[in-house]
Amino acid sequence: MYSLKRETDEDWWEVEALYDLCFAPGRTALSSYRLRDGIDPVGALSRVARDEGGVLAGAIRYWPVHVGDAQALLLGPIAVHPTRQGEGLGALLIEESLAAAEGWDRVILVGDAPYYGRFGFAKLEDVLMPPPTNPDRVLGRALVPGAWDGVTGQVRQWSP
Structure with a gap:
């Protein structure tokens, strides 16, 4: 059994170590990390999962981004x-x-x-992540019906 809670400042380095374990320390060189530079994750959605002994078992983060003129969450x-x-x-x-x-x-x-499709994600047409991202791996999910309709363009860093 796991307990899911919002990630806190105290969790930060432990979560970073988990990401390094799962993705290797070079993960921050990926182009998607340029979208996260200097931007805080969405704290209300970022979660940690701990087992009964309090050991970190999993984590998820979200980041605000722009897609064309629209706002979106970047999962990951x-x-x-x-x-x-x-x-x-x-x-x-x-x-x-x-x-x-x-x-x-x-x-x-x-x-x-194939993995994310079961959660309602599908390939986005005419949405471009920073290169060298494979366009077939750019997936989206509408949280409100029709939310991706007409949304096109470059994914870029959040600016309020």
Whole structure:
């Protein structure tokens, strides 16, 4: 059994270590990280999952971005400790955090369509992540019906 809670400042470095374990320290060189530079994650949606002993088992973060003239959430990274994979924890993190995304209309991510399709994500046409992202891996989910209709353009860093 896991408890899911909002990520706090005290969780930050432990979560970073989990991301390094799952994605390697070079993960921050990916182009999607340029969208996160100097921007705080959306604290109301970023979650940590801990087991009964308080050990970190998984984490998910979201970041505000712009897609063309629209606002969106960038999902990621999401990670589950290698010893906890296959238990449904990733699905739990995604579903629980998206259920709390009030006030947001759309979510974007870079990932595998077969995995994320079961959560309602589909390939976005005419939405461009910073290169060298494979366009087939740019996926979106409307949190409000029709939220992606007519949304096109470059994904860029958030600016209020």
